[in-house]
Amino acid sequence: xxxxxxxxxxxxxxxxxxxxxxxxxxxxxxxxxxxxxxxxxxxxxxxxxxxxxxxxxxxxxxxxxxxxxxxxxxxxxxxxxxxxxxxxxxxxxxxxxxxxxxxxxxxxxxxxxxxxxxxxxxxxxxxxxxxxxxxxxxxxxxxxxxxxxxxxxxxxxxxxxxxxxxxxxxxxxxxxxxxxxxxxxxxxxxxxxxxxxxxxxxxxxxxxxxxxxxxxxxxxxxxxxxxxxxxxxxxxxxxxxxxxxxxxxxxxxxxxxxxxxxxxxxxxxxxxxxxxxxxxxxxxxxxxxxxxxxxxxxxxxxxxxxxxxxxxxxxxxxxxxxxxxxxxxxxxxxxxxxxxxxxxxxxxxxxxxxxxxxxxxxxxxxxxxxxxxxxxxxxxxxxxxxxxxxxxxxxxxxxxxxxxxxxxxxxxxxxxxxxxxxxxxxxxxxxxxxxxxxxxxxxxxxxxxxxxxxxxxxxxxxxxxxxxxxxxxxxxxxxxxxxxxxxxxxxxxxxxxxxxxxxxxxxxxxxxxxxxxxxxxxxxxxxxxxxxxx
Ligand SMILES: Nc1ncnc2c1ncn2[C@@H]1O[C@H](COP(=O)(O)OP(=O)(O)OP(=O)(O)O)[C@@H](O)[C@H]1O
Ligand SMILES: [Mg+2]
Ligand SMILES: [Mg+2]
Numbered sequence: 001x002x003x004x005x006x007x008x009x010x011x012x013x014x015x016x017x018x019x020x021x022x023x024x025x026x027x028x029x030x031x032x033x034x035x036x037x038x039x040x041x042x043x044x045x046x047x048x049x050x051x052x053x054x055x056x057x058x059x060x061x062x063x064x065x066x067x068x069x070x071x072x073x074x075x076x077x078x079x080x081x082x083x084x085x086x087x088x089x090x091x092x093x094x095x096x097x098x099x100x101x102x103x104x105x106x107x108x109x110x111x112x113x114x115x116x117x118x119x120x121x122x123x124x125x126x127x128x129x130x131x132x133x134x135x136x137x138x139x140x141x142x143x144x145x146x147x148x149x150x151x152x153x154x155x156x157x158x159x160x161x162x163x164x165x166x167x168x169x170x171x172x173x174x175x176x177x178x179x180x181x182x183x184x185x186x187x188x189x190x191x192x193x194x195x196x197x198x199x200x201x202x203x204x205x206x207x208x209x210x211x212x213x214x215x216x217x218x219x220x221x222x223x224x225x226x227x228x229x230x231x232x233x234x235x236x237x238x239x240x241x242x243x244x245x246x247x248x249x250x251x252x253x254x255x256x257x258x259x260x261x262x263x264x265x266x267x268x269x270x271x272x273x274x275x276x277x278x279x280x281x282x283x284x285x286x287x288x289x290x291x292x293x294x295x296x297x298x299x300x301x302x303x304x305x306x307x308x309x310x311x312x313x314x315x316x317x318x319x320x321x322x323x324x325x326x327x328x329x330x331x332x333x334x335x336x337x338x339x340x341x342x343x344x345x346x347x348x349x350x351x352x353x354x355x356x357x358x359x360x361x362x363x364x365x366x367x368x369x370x371x372x373x374x375x376x377x378x379x380x381x382x383x384x385x386x387x388x389x390x391x392x393x394x395x396x397x398x399x400x401x402x403x404x405x406x407x408x409x410x411x412x413x414x415x416x417x418x419x420x421x422x423x424x425x426x427x428x429x430x431x432x433x434x435x436x437x438x439x440x441x442x443x444x445x446x447x448x449x450x451x452x453x454x455x456x457x458x459x460x461x462x463x464x465x466x467x468x469x470x471x472x473x474x475x476x477x478x479x480x481x482x483x484x485x486x487x488x489x490x491x492x493x494x495x496x497x498x499x500x501x502x503x504x505x506x507x508x509x510x511x512x513x514x515x516x517x518x519x520x521x522x523x524x525x526x527x528x529x530x531x532x533x534x
Contacts, residue, residue, distance in 0.1 A: 042282065044275035045252055046211050047203030047242040050218065051196050052228040053172065053235070054097045060171050060195035061088030061131065068234065072188035080193040082126040087321050094169065094195035095345050097227035098138050099327060101197055102167050104221050104357055107142030109327050109347060115319040124174035124187050132170035134316050138325060139167040145359055146217035148209060157373050162214050163202040170196050203242065203252065207275065208268030215239055215264055220358040220380065232262050239267055243274040245282065253288060258302050260294040270295035274302050361386060369393065369400035378408045384422035385412070388429050395433035398440050406436065410450060414457050426460035427453065435464035447518030448473045477521045485515050486528045505529055
């Protein structure tokens with residue numbers, strides 16, 4: 001469900017309640033401990049409800065545009081404002097987005113589902129109800145596979161799945177903006193009626209870290225599908241965490257629902273805090289109340305939400321103004337008169353049109369390029385990095401397994417340092433390929449290659465050969481030049497000359513490279529030094 005009048009950064013009404021928890025639990029400091037299970041001990045149980053704003057030009061039941069930075073109340077149709085006599089018209093794009101998401105999450109698509117009214121009394125919900133899917137949702141019984149780092153050293157990839165109970169379509173609410181100085185609340189209906197998919201997960205997770213990893217994977221899936229932009233801080237993806245504790249094997253405990261979580265990191269912290277709080281409450285002989293709580297990122301605590309106290313009666317009823325939502329398996333099963341009609345959704349084409357999903361991308365990267373799984377994660381996690389990597393692979397003879405370090409360490413390092421996305425990278429894939437070709441062909445050393453990359457970064461548009469030429473960075477292969485440098489190094493380090501063990505030789509090689517600023521041909525230097533020290 002949506003939370004009409006949902007608290008947001010601009011909506012402090014839920015934040016006014018003070019921390020009434022009797023004592024504050026110690027923070028679950030070790031993430032490892034939060035996820036570990038010991039028999040007879042209370043462990044956490046977590047089930048997420050996720051509202052994903054559907055990426056669509058127009059709203060779920062009206063033709064108004066969807067936009068996030070438009071002036072307040074500039075994207076509101078009569079229907080969005082609930083003027084009498086207006087009727088909903090289902091937006092096919094929204095249904096298709098929900099169906100594509102459901103297919104990507106291995107759900108069963110209900111051929112027929114229904115819309116219902118769920119009543120709330122909030123200023124930013126002018127109809128007094130939200131249209132949602134309570135009796136039967138568009139899709140059920142799916143799963144999401146996700147991975148996280150685990151093991152003693154936290155260097156093993158652990159694969160897990162969480163079951164998806166259902167995906168339902170529903171309307172978003174408007175926003176209440178509180179002006180504390182004038183003691184006024186203003187309503188912006190731009191968001192009212194925007195399409196949401198609510199994904200309800202089964203309580204299959206046990207700690208914050210797992211929940212954060214699952215949400216991250218879901219974000220990647222939604223972004224790959226183009227069905228939701230998935231940005232949590234902008235409210236495109238809103239996660240409510242249901243948390244309880246129990247002893248493994250025993251029935252589930254009473255859950256609390258933590259709302260208002262706007263980042264994956266806060267989600268993880270809120271859940272671990274809440275698990276710890278419940279364990280400590282039970283330890284003191286207190287009961288866990290079935291209540292809605294909010295997460296205060298400043299204190300890192302969850303706090304009861306006052307206005308959600310008490311059982312709500314939503315007075316669900318069928319939405320009389322919308323027919324059942326019918327999804328057809330293929331074009332052949334669409335009744336003759338309806339083929340091509342607005343609002344008719346056919347599975348066949350949507351299934352074929354599904355893009356490569358993140359898990360499939362990762363498997364392909366490992367298979368085709370011999371990459372390590374952790375590298376495949378880095379490439380897929382960073383928007384555009386996989387495409388960048390593959391573009392470089394095409395243009396260089398460098399082995400993908402050697403190239404990966406350049407992309408995930410050097411390039412990503414520069415990007416992170418400058419806080420840039422891959423799409424804003426000043427060094428194009430072909431420019432990087434050109435640089436690596438110089439190294440591959442033995443024209444420059446790897447030390448110099450890193451230095452040149454730094455130059456190209458500072459001065460976008462400059463190509464590697466130009467930098468190497470202008471700064472005279474080419475590999476020194478001239479035997480007589482290097483003879484002289486080697487001799488100089490040996491003369492100034494008589495202590496290292498005998499015996500010529502490999503360690504000493506490496507030191508000497510290092511000193512020669514220092515003298516030549518990393519430009520000496522390493523093979524030639526080694527043989528010269530071996531010759532001289534033997
Ligand atoms: N004992 C439990 N511990 C933790 N999570 C639970 C437990 N029981 C149920 N859940 C989770 O709670 C969520 C229930 O969501 P659902 O939408 O069905 O109901 P709701 O929260 O009552 O309704 P609303 O949509 O109004 O918030 C699911 O994500 C489920 O996995
Ligand atoms: Mg729900
Ligand atoms: Mg809920």
